[in-house]
Amino acid sequence: MKRYDCMTALAGHLRDELVILSLGASVDEWYNAAPHMREGSLFQQQLGCVTPQAFGLAAGLPHRRIVSLDTDGGMMFNLGILATLGNEQPKNLFVVVWDNECYQSIGGPPTHTAFGRVDIAAIARGAGIDKAYTVTTLEAFDAHCEAGLAAEEPYVLVAKVSGTVQPDIRRKHSDGREDKYIFVRHVEKTEDIVIMGPSEHN
Amino acid sequence: MKQSAVDAVIRGLKRAGVSIVCYLPDSLFKELYPALDADPEIRTIRVTNEGEGAAICGGVFLSGKRAALVMENSGLRASVEPLARMGLGAGIPVVMLMSYRGELGENNWWAIPHGITMEPVLDALRIPYRVVREEDAIEQSIVEAYDWSYNAYYHSAIALGGSVVR
Numbered sequence: 001m002k003r004y005d006c007m008t009a010l011a012g013h014l015r016d017e018l019v020i021l022s023l024g025a026s027v028d029e030w031y032n033a034a035p036h037m038r039e040g041s042l043f044q045q046q047l048g049c050v051t052p053q054a055f056g057l058a059a060g061l062p063h064r065r066i067v068s069l070d071t072d073g074g075m076m077f078n079l080g081i082l083a084t085l086g087n088e089q090p091k092n093l094f095v096v097v098w099d100n101e102c103y104q105s106i107g108g109p110p111t112h113t114a115f116g117r118v119d120i121a122a123i124a125r126g127a128g129i130d131k132a133y134t135v136t137t138l139e140a141f142d143a144h145c146e147a148g149l150a151a152e153e154p155y156v157l158v159a160k161v162s163g164t165v166q167p168d169i170r171r172k173h174s175d176g177r178e179d180k181y182i183f184v185r186h187v188e189k190t191e192d193i194v195i196m197g198p199s200e201h202n
Numbered sequence: 203m204k205q206s207a208v209d210a211v212i213r214g215l216k217r218a219g220v221s222i223v224c225y226l227p228d229s230l231f232k233e234l235y236p237a238l239d240a241d242p243e244i245r246t247i248r249v250t251n252e253g254e255g256a257a258i259c260g261g262v263f264l265s266g267k268r269a270a271l272v273m274e275n276s277g278l279r280a281s282v283e284p285l286a287r288m289g290l291g292a293g294i295p296v297v298m299l300m301s302y303r304g305e306l307g308e309n310n311w312w313a314i315p316h317g318i319t320m321e322p323v324l325d326a327l328r329i330p331y332r333v334v335r336e337e338d339a340i341e342q343s344i345v346e347a348y349d350w351s352y353n354a355y356y357h358s359a360i361a362l363g364g365s366v367v368r
Contacts, residue, residue: 052255056259056263056265059258059262061265061266078254080250080251088247175291177293180292
């Protein structure tokens with residue numbers, strides 16, 4: 001199963017959701033697989049921060065569906081967030097973990113999930129997230145996306161994907177700071193709120 | 203902490219517009235946490251480590267709500283990685299309120315590292331901070347930290363020390 005194909009399937013389900021995204025090659029893949037979600041996606045380079053940030057966003061906007069696109073390396077970096085989600089039970093957070101069993105962006109050395117023993121979905125269930133699943137086919141991934149985006153409780157979907165990257169895709173040129181402004185302005189516009197407002201005149 | 207100091211913290215957080223507090227409990231603030239939990243205007247989120255709390259606070263910032271990360275100053279060390287990435291990499295601010303363990307007067311050997319490392323770590327991250335040891339200054343200091351962070355879009359910190367927390 002290729003991550004890019006999964007992203008294309010997920011993108012087909014998304015309209016006004018907000019997405020927090022992990023680091024590495026998945027950034028450029030999402031940029032291309034979901035062009036209609038570019039302003040509504042926060043592209044960040046923050047191992048271990050992705051799902052916690054998505055949960056913070058979900059806590060602040062409880063009426064809005066939030067999607068976290070995390071990774072095996074990112075989730076293993078901060079497993080504690082699964083316990084926090086288990087206790088807090090956010091009703092509007094769908095977490096996808098791209099599990100390619102390697103640190104792909106630095107050439108592919110294995111992560112802890114590569115050896116057939118570590119199961120992130122099982123860890124999530126043990127942390128109190130009842131709806132946590134592992135999928136290995138595109139059909140199953142698509143069905144779980146539909147369920148996860150409608151769930152009224154935290155939903156963790158671990159997608160076992162190959163370590164390949166979609167070839168010949170357009171690179172995203174902006175950095176984390178520009179991405180933040182684009183995302184914040186999108187949230188302001190769609191929520192009719194001010195997050196980063198004008199300075200005082202004094 | 204005296205009840206009056208707890209009240210001053212909560213007044214400051216409310217004046218600053220805070221509605222979500224992430225915390226990992228410690229002993230010097232032990233009276234503060236249940237007061238935050240009990241306040242109907244504040245949602246508390248208990249975290250497994252302070253770095254997770256920092257990242258959650260960053261997400262809250264993106265929602266337009268205001269968050270605080272409340273912790274012992276040892277939590278600053280656990281938060282360095284997400285603080286560096288969010289603050290220096292993206293300009294996503296986190297305002298921290300921490301107890302100052304390990305300052306002069308400390309009576310626990312295990313807390314000495316917290317005192318020795320807190321200010322140098324804040325300086326390394328270029329995070330402006332104020333050490334508050336007078337109860338009368340708590341509320342306004344918290345408000346001013348938010349004023350600064352919401353203009354700089356960078357982290358700031360208030361450390362409560364001295365007789366305020368002992």
